[in-house]
Amino acid sequence: MLVVEHPLARARLTTMRDARTDSAAFRAALHELTVMLIYEAMRDAPVRIERIHTPVARTDGYRLANPPLLVPVLRAGLGMADQAHKLIPDAQMGFVGLARDEETLQPTPYMESLPEDLSDRPVLVLDPMLATGGSMVHTIRLLANRGATDVTAVVALAAPEGIQLLEDSGLPVRVVTASVDERLNDSGYIVPGLGDAGDRQYGSV
Numbered sequence: 001m002l003v004v005e006h007p008l009a010r011a012r013l014t015t016m017r018d019a020r021t022d023s024a025a026f027r028a029a030l031h032e033l034t035v036m037l038i039y040e041a042m043r044d045a046p047v048r049i050e051r052i053h054t055p056v057a058r059t060d061g062y063r064l065a066n067p068p069l070l071v072p073v074l075r076a077g078l079g080m081a082d083q084a085h086k087l088i089p090d091a092q093m094g095f096v097g098l099a100r101d102e103e104t105l106q107p108t109p110y111m112e113s114l115p116e117d118l119s120d121r122p123v124l125v126l127d128p129m130l131a132t133g134g135s136m137v138h139t140i141r142l143l144a145n146r147g148a149t150d151v152t153a154v155v156a157l158a159a160p161e162g163i164q165l166l167e168d169s170g171l172p173v174r175v176v177t178a179s180v181d182e183r184l185n186d187s188g189y190i191v192p193g194l195g196d197a198g199d200r201q202y203g204s205v
């Protein structure tokens with residue numbers, strides 16, 4: 001697990017946590033935080049060398065050897081998708097749609113759009129919140145069933161309970177987050193957290 005504790009990441013996360021932050025400012029802070037999380041998540045990505053000409057000389061350039069598949073988990077993960085894609089324009093994007101049953105806290109799938117074969121492809125799953133871990137485990141199972149072995153969960157906030165569930169699942173996943181918070185409350189919200197990441201971005205529907 002990688003906790004990105006850069007001061008700029010902490011400042012964006014503070015804006016997102018603050019209950020006074022409106023939707024537009026929340027989305028902007030999540031966009032900027034996403035750039036920082038993706039940047040760190042890709043730090044060790046393999047590169048291929050490409051000979052290029054600058055206006056002055058020939059030199060070695062570098063390109064991603066194997067651009068990842070980006071998988072935002074709808075709805076809240078949508079707010080991370082564009083920024084991740086801007087940073088990795090060669091990436092392909094898949095989608096998983098999950099609603100949370102507010103009584104059982106179990107994920108209810110309503111959409112799945114993923115390539116058939118994910119062997120040899122790194123995958124970045126985008127979801128602002130790793131809370132109970134149920135949605136993340138569900139999503140990574142879908143990916144693992146298609147052969148994925150190199151999966152990174154990119155989340156703004158994580159709860160210890162969610163991290164534990166991921167570890168216990170035995171699934172191949174690494175977590176990159178800006179914070180591991182204290183706990184979940186009885187309603188499954190991360191404490192201190194930031195509230196409902198979907199509602200904070202898009203308003204409650």
Ligand code: URA
Binds near residue numbers: 129191198
């Ligand atoms: N999902 C959210 O949006 N917020 C939480 O605190 C937990 C799950």
